[in-house]
Amino acid sequence: MSDLDVLEFLDGHELDDFTAPPATIAKNMDPTKGTIQQRVRILNAAGLIEKEDEKGGYYRLTGLGRRYLEAELLDEEEDQLKEFDPSDV
Numbered sequence: 001m002s003d004l005d006v007l008e009f010l011d012g013h014e015l016d017d018f019t020a021p022p023a024t025i026a027k028n029m030d031p032t033k034g035t036i037q038q039r040v041r042i043l044n045a046a047g048l049i050e051k052e053d054e055k056g057g058y059y060r061l062t063g064l065g066r067r068y069l070e071a072e073l074l075d076e077e078e079d080q081l082k083e084f085d086p087s088d089v
Contacts, residue, residue: 001030001031001039003039003043003048004069006029006036007043007065007068009025009029010060011066017060018061019059019060020058021057022036022059023036043059043065046081046084047065048064048065048068049061050062064077
């Protein structure tokens with residue numbers, strides 16, 4: 001299971017603005033909920049996904065996340081992601 005798998009899960013639904021909590025993502029993939037929660041925190045900090053609202057635990061793909069999946073990042077976005085350090089999260 002990789003971060004790309006999480007992004008593709010959030011992108012792979014008919015709904016344009018599909019959201020899911022980490023528990024739902026974990027149920028549809030092999031890793032534990034704790035593993036997914038960790039990956040979601042990192043993807044959120046990188047700006048690839050965002051929380052639907054501060055109270056709920058639902059996440060959705062951002063425009064940056066969609067461009068990442070479609071390999072359509074702008075140069076500055078690529079630089080931003082290259083400089084992102086997941087160990088800071």
